[in-house]
Amino acid sequence: MVRTRIAPSPTGQDVHVGSIAAALMNYAWAKKNHGQFIIRIEDTDRTRLVKGGEEKMLDTFNRIGLVADESPNTGGKFAPYRQSERLNIYKKHAEELVDKGKAYYCICTPERLTKMREEQVAKKQIPKYDRLCFSNQKEIVEQVKERNLPHVVRLLIPEGQVKFNDVVRGEITIDNKNLDDQVLLKSDGFPTYHLGVVVDDHLMEISHIIRGEEWLPSTPKHVILYQAFGWKLPVFAHISLLRNPDKSKLSKRKNPVWTSWYLDKGIFSEALLNYLALMGWSHPEGKEVFSLEEYIKVFDIKDIQKTAPVFDPVKLEWMNGVYIRDIENEDLKLKIYEFYNKKYPEEIIGKTIPLIKERIKKLADYLPLCEFFFKPPESFEIRLEAKQALLKNMKEELEKISEWKANAIGESMQALVKKLGIKAGEFFMVLRVIITGKKISPPLNESMEILGKEECIKRLGKLV
RNA sequence: GACGCGUUCGUCUAGCGGCCCAGGACGGCAGGUUCUCAUCCUGCAAAUCGCGGGUUCAAAUCCCGCACGCGUCACCA
Numbered sequence: 001m002v003r004t005r006i007a008p009s010p011t012g013q014d015v016h017v018g019s020i021a022a023a024l025m026n027y028a029w030a031k032k033n034h035g036q037f038i039i040r041i042e043d044t045d046r047t048r049l050v051k052g053g054e055e056k057m058l059d060t061f062n063r064i065g066l067v068a069d070e071s072p073n074t075g076g077k078f079a080p081y082r083q084s085e086r087l088n089i090y091k092k093h094a095e096e097l098v099d100k101g102k103a104y105y106c107i108c109t110p111e112r113l114t115k116m117r118e119e120q121v122a123k124k125q126i127p128k129y130d131r132l133c134f135s136n137q138k139e140i141v142e143q144v145k146e147r148n149l150p151h152v153v154r155l156l157i158p159e160g161q162v163k164f165n166d167v168v169r170g171e172i173t174i175d176n177k178n179l180d181d182q183v184l185l186k187s188d189g190f191p192t193y194h195l196g197v198v199v200d201d202h203l204m205e206i207s208h209i210i211r212g213e214e215w216l217p218s219t220p221k222h223v224i225l226y227q228a229f230g231w232k233l234p235v236f237a238h239i240s241l242l243r244n245p246d247k248s249k250l251s252k253r254k255n256p257v258w259t260s261w262y263l264d265k266g267i268f269s270e271a272l273l274n275y276l277a278l279m280g281w282s283h284p285e286g287k288e289v290f291s292l293e294e295y296i297k298v299f300d301i302k303d304i305q306k307t308a309p310v311f312d313p314v315k316l317e318w319m320n321g322v323y324i325r326d327i328e329n330e331d332l333k334l335k336i337y338e339f340y341n342k343k344y345p346e347e348i349i350g351k352t353i354p355l356i357k358e359r360i361k362k363l364a365d366y367l368p369l370c371e372f373f374f375k376p377p378e379s380f381e382i383r384l385e386a387k388q389a390l391l392k393n394m395k396e397e398l399e400k401i402s403e404w405k406a407n408a409i410g411e412s413m414q415a416l417v418k419k420l421g422i423k424a425g426e427f428f429m430v431l432r433v434i435i436t437g438k439k440i441s442p443p444l445n446e447s448m449e450i451l452g453k454e455e456c457i458k459r460l461g462k463l464v
Numbered sequence: 465g466a467c468g469c470g471u472u473c474g475u476c477u478a479g480c481g482g483c484c485c486a487g488g489a490c491g492g493c494a495g496g497u498u499c500u501c502a503u504c505c506u507g508c509a510a511a512u513c514g515c516g517g518g519u520u521c522a523a524a525u526c527c528c529g530c531a532c533g534c535g536u537c538a539c540c541a
Binding site for chain 1: 465466467468469470471472474475476477478487488489490491498499500501502503504533534535536537538539540541
């Protein structure tokens with residue numbers, strides 16, 4: 001049975017797009033194999049906890065369509081799915097390791113640890129716990145039990161080396177002397193990531209761990225933990241991190257990284273997923289635009305690429321434009337109507353759709369292009385003072401039109417152009433700006449038809 | 465610094481020893497369509513496949529070294 005998971009920490013205000021990319025692969029792999037996709041909240045760092053972060057994250061996963069089979073919201077047979085509610089489980093497992101001699105108590109103070117590390121770094125040694133507490137473990141255990149001393153549980157890294165296979169990277173070998181005796185259980189009773197992730201992935205029967213390559217260096221510790229518990233290893237797949245244009249790890253300093261930022265701009269979840277699917281993977285037939293359903297069909301973790309891609313918002317917008325042009329006008333109308341919180345009349349939006357469908361790349365592009373449909377322009381992108389006579393002519397001709405249709409408007413204006421003997425381009429630019437306020441607009445005749453004769457005459461008359 | 469991972473057009477990528485003087489997409493440029501913009505169509509430029517050595521009749525593809533980039537070294541995830 002294939003079971004995958006995404007395990008976000010509510011230490012940010014929302015889901016990072018990189019997490020969505022990872023979640024997408026996890027989701028696709030689970031669905032492809034008729035397995036389950038799980039969301040688990042790893043909220044073990046109470047110092048960095050962001051209020052409302054978890055709720056927002058779960059909401060974002062739903063918005064984007066990566067719906068979990070098991071999660072804190074939906075529950076499931078391995079509940080709870082929030083690590084802060086599983087503290088007794090971690091404690092039990094940490095104790096088990098201590099009993100087995102695979103882990104030990106440590107009562108060293110943060111001050112001592114910091115000092116120790118500084119000295120090691122100064123001596124150009126690898127900063128590692130010096131096992132002071134391990135060397136007199138018996139005493140420490142007694143003290144801890146008798147006086148109820150605050151303590152942590154550390155993993156005892158055995159000698160030798162760790163070897164494990166990664167689907168993306170191949171076989172990886174690490175010498176254990178490079179590994180630190182990692183804290184498993186913190187003095188506040190919360191597990192560290194390392195304990196939590198291993199215990200939960202095992203207990204929740206996760207078969208494939210597809211996660212960012214930032215975890216590659218700590219995977220040997222996880223492998224040692226699995227071995228210490230005597231558990232079967234899951235399949236590991238470490239995927240590359242999304243990058244900023246300067247190749248550093250995608251960060252909010254240099255790029256919008258929160259998923260809802262894109263959704264709130266009117267990027268479709270389908271388009272975002274489609275674009276993200278292309279990061280480090282490519283369709284076997286070279287297709288670039290495809291549905292989630294098709295992705296699930298053709299995706300294989302063996303085809304994941306190793307190189308870290310630069311996240312390109314420009315191509316994302318192009319992709320979204322493709323999706324916009326592809327949906328039904330009625331659906332696009334509704335999306336825009338909802339996007340602007342029903343502030344603008346649905347009927348007018350509906351009429352404008354054919355004019356703007358090929359002109360917007362995301363829903364937020366709509367208003368800048370179409371605001372003139374809802375209210376007269378307040379400023380004009382070219383000076384119109386010297387055009388008074390021309391405007392008067394236009395107005396007079398337009399007033400003669402009985403059947404207010406784009407065609408009739410066009411013919412009437414073309415005739416006027418001919419009669420006045422001026423350049424069509426300049427003529428229409430003046431008309432465009434007086435009507436829309438802007439040099440760039442949807443097709444003029446059609447726009448004027450939608451606006452209505454009265455409104456158009458009014459806009460022309462205002463300056464006359 | 466140590467350890468690990470990576471390196472094909474500006475960007476995303478195809479490529480798995482001959483079919484590659486490297487293909488597609490975004491972006492760029494030019495032209496066509498058009499009252500603007502966009503869409504659509506046509507065309508162009510853009511990678512000596514990080515560098516240097518091997519192996520081979522043949523290497524972007526295999527091996528070795530180097531350089532560079534990134535990641536990780538917490539009672540953070």
